[in-house]
Amino acid sequence: MLKATLRIGDLKTFDPAVRDCSIAIGESYIRPFQHKSLESLLLKNSDQWFFVIRERQRVADEFGTNPIATANASADQLRQSYQQCMHWPLDFVVIEAARRGPRLQVRAGHIGSLPIYFHVEERTRTVTLSWDFVDFLGTSRAIDAEIIAHHLSMRTFYSARQPCAGINLPTAGATLYVDRSETSFEYGSLDPFTRPCTYKTWRLM
Numbered sequence: 001m002l003k004a005t006l007r008i009g010d011l012k013t014f015d016p017a018v019r020d021c022s023i024a025i026g027e028s029y030i031r032p033f034q035h036k037s038l039e040s041l042l043l044k045n046s047d048q049w050f051f052v053i054r055e056r057q058r059v060a061d062e063f064g065t066n067p068i069a070t071a072n073a074s075a076d077q078l079r080q081s082y083q084q085c086m087h088w089p090l091d092f093v094v095i096e097a098a099r100r101g102p103r104l105q106v107r108a109g110h111i112g113s114l115p116i117y118f119h120v121e122e123r124t125r126t127v128t129l130s131w132d133f134v135d136f137l138g139t140s141r142a143i144d145a146e147i148i149a150h151h152l153s154m155r156t157f158y159s160a161r162q163p164c165a166g167i168n169l170p171t172a173g174a175t176l177y178v179d180r181s182e183t184s185f186e187y188g189s190l191d192p193f194t195r196p197c198t199y200k201t202w203r204l205m
Contacts, residue, residue: 006104105177
């Protein structure tokens, strides 16, 4: 679980930096939810970085805030750690970014138990993520009549679409891709061993 506002332009100019219990990238930020059953990790180098929040395999004994583990890594170390995240046995959410482009991807785990909603502001190329749907209701939004009809008839179905148009839920195994001009969403495979490693695609030449 997390809350984040990520401007695509900030990804090219600023390095992610941990500040207290959040990560700052210029005016952009990532704020992981603090819970003893969750852990956070930020790995980075000069070209790209990724952040993961995931369910712990062993619940921590301590209560209160959990520091964000941070490390610098080579391209090979980054790729290896990323692949390990894709094979994590519990649920996770990964945010990955590359300076070149710049570009951003958000990947949901193959279980889909960690709720995370998103909205992409096309004009400013800003991605907003939150575990709390209420965070998106400060702006007037159109209603998705088809989704509302399914809810009222109690015939809901598993979908990224939500009652408010423009707000979506990354389903299990889904990928959101955003760069300066393109936005795409893929439902993806639920099998972690068949999911492609993005860092092969983003590898800098």
